[in-house]
Amino acid sequence: MTDRPHLAVLGAGPAGLAATAAAASHGVRVTLLDAATRAGGQFYRQPAAELRARRPQALHHQWRTWERLRDGLRAYVTVGAVRHLTDHHVWCVERRPSGGLTVHALLGPEQEDPVEMRADAVVLATGGYEKVLPFPGWTLPGVVTAGGAQAMLKGTLALSGRTAVVAGTGPLLLPVATGLAAAGVEVPALVESADPKAFVHRTRALAAQPGKVAEGARYAAQLLRHRVRLLARHTVVEAHGTDRVEAVTVAALDADGRVRPGTSRRIPCDTLAVGHGMLPHTDLAETLGCRLDGTDVHVDDEQRTDVPGVWAAGETTGIGGAALSLAEGHIAGRSAAARLHGTEPDPRAWAAAAKSRTRLREFFAALGTVYAPPAHWTEQITDDTVVCRCEEVTGGTVREAVAELGAGDVRTVKLLTRAGMGWCQGRVCGPAVAGLTGCGLTPSRRPFARPVPLGVLARAGEHEDQ
Ligand SMILES: Cc1cc2nc3c(=O)[nH]c(=O)nc-3n(C[C@H](O)[C@H](O)[C@H](O)COP(=O)(O)OP(=O)(O)OC[C@H]3O[C@@H](n4cnc5c(N)ncnc54)[C@H](O)[C@@H]3O)c2cc1C
Known part of the structure; x- marks a missing residue:
């Protein structure tokens, strides 16, 4: 087995899992490394095994896809085609003068024990992280990121509080608000700075993704069912409290994105889950000298970066959700496998994933023009x-x-x-x-x-x- 080419996949979220399966099924030895203790990434974040969750699927969407990814990984690990290393925090990937790469990681929760690994190629699938813009009171205990509240729920089955206002901008706020409400948290408001009417001008991109439109409609129905009030074109002006957050003041925005005087209202809560979109993790790519397009790792049609032997997939190449990460991961794994075997890959082998990638990129580009923090957020x-x-x-x-x-x-x-x-x-x-x-x-x-x-x-x- 050791004479097979060795691919290190960094990140066990949807992109990394898809890349691992695609490469392993084409004769490549794969090591999948992740800082987390379980595979799944952010979207399929799993509760700790000790919690013995009886119905973890209750907190998830697209559970069947997760079961397929999870069972596929187990099968490849069992036959020795994949090594899955959890709790490995990768701090650097280095190009070796003699060819290939060295992956440097720190082991365990304390992140003190070093591990180094040679690989013929790597797939960077380290996802993204949340952007949070400051406002008075945002450092109070009880103010958490929207994804953080979701991660706490999915990973530890714990609630961040009893009454949570969900605020900011972006599609992530929908699963967060509905997920918290379904778990028993009172969610008095979802405060979204974007204007839903802006979707009217993006109908072509939306129509190309009927599944996503249906998903949006399901979230809207859940908000109604759980009596979560949607305050669109609103923003959080201030979080109040002494030892922790006790209330938030929200206000309407005018057409220029400024707070409209006289529209402030105070909402009591013990949690504010806030997020203003996401940014890709690019540190490892930057250290390797990979080209960036703005904040995203630049990749070609095969998901190759401009550094030989380095592929990138999923949200590290741009924010676009789990389905896009799966498509990109699959393409990266197929391309890497072919090239590590010294053959020119045939893009027809991943035509379905490429089609899905094109449509999803268009869809998320359209969403990106709708969801945005208020134009004059710095005034707050x-x-x-x-x-x-x-x-x-x-x-x-x-x-x-x-x-x-x-x-x-x-x-x-x-x-x-x-x-x-x-x-x-x-x-x-x-x-x-x-x-x-x-x-x-x-x-x-x-x-x-x-x-x-x-x-x-x-x-x-x-x-x-x-
Ligand atoms: C906190 C948070 C919560 C989210 N919740 C939802 C949700 O509920 N619903 C939804 O639709 N979307 C959610 N998203 C968006 C979601 O991340 C994506 O849609 C999808 O998971 C992206 O897949 P990915 O494989 O590109 O990256 P991810 O799923 O983010 O996976 C990246 C993996 O890389 C690992 N990693 C990162 N850096 C390193 C490193 N240096 N060393 C080792 N491992 C590393 C991480 O531990 C992670 O497992 C969330 C995002 C965040 C940040």
Whole structure:
């Protein structure tokens, strides 16, 4: 078996699982690595085995697809075609001068023990993360990200609170609001800054995806059933509380995306689940020198990056949901398998996945023009609102760096104020700092995808495993 080409797939979400199955079924030895303790990624996040959930499917959509992915992975692992390494936090992928790549990971929940692995090629399938824009009170306990509330429910079967306002923008808010409500949380409002009327101008892209339109209709019916009030063209202005969130003030937006005076209302709650869209994880691709298109890893029709031996699939190449991730993962796995065997792949082999990819990319491009934070969201950041939570840098400090010290980009603001210099390395505050600075969000070129102990760096190269 060891003379077979070796593909490392990084990320066991829909994209990574599809890539693994496609490559393993075409004679490639696959190692699937993921930081989580169970396969599934964000969409198919599974409860910990110790919780013995009796009906985990109650928290999921498209459970049959998950069963097919899960059973396929088990079968490949059983026959030795795939090695599945959980709790492996990949911090860097390196190109070897002699060819091939080295994957560096930290093992276990403490992330201290190093693991290094050689591979002939990699598929980057590390997904995306949520964007949250600051507003007064957003650092109060009880304010969580929308996906975080969902992840807590799916992964630990725990509720983030009893009464949750779900707010921000994006399609993710729908499963979050309906999922929390179905689990017994009172959801007094779903506060969405986008205008649903904007969908009228996107009918062609919507009509091409009747399944997605039906999914949207099901969410609308569930919101009605659970008496979740949809406040469209509204935004959260402030979260209130002393030890934790006790209420939020929301307000309507005018046609320019500004808060309409006199429309504020206060909604009591113990949780605010808030998100303003998602951003792709690109750290590993950036370290490898892969080209980015804006915030997305650039790929060709075979899901190859511009770095030889490196494929990328799923939300790391652009936000587009689980079905698109599955299609891209399948194509990446088929292409990588063919090329690792030294043959030119035949795109007809993945024609169905390519068709689905085209349609879903168009659909999500259309959604991307509808769902957006309010145009003037930075006006809601008061001077004493903390923007960078790691380094406790306020909106006023960032504004001062721009207006009085001449900073015109995120990097200069960071050097002048420390915003983005802390533990998260600007992943959370980056979009807010860019917005306040009036510049675009540029790749930060972080050397590693996560913090690495110095001792591990010093011993890099000593722990290589095939
Ligand atoms: C918090 C959250 C909750 C979400 N909930 C929903 C939902 O309920 N419904 C919905 O329709 N969509 C949801 N989404 C969107 C969802 O992520 C996508 O639709 C889909 O899961 C993308 O699939 P993917 O395979 O590209 O990435 P993901 O499913 O995100 O999988 C990526 C995998 O890579 C792993 N990974 C990342 N970085 C590393 C690293 N450095 N080392 C090792 N492993 C790594 C992660 O642990 C993860 O398992 C959610 C997204 C987020 C961020």
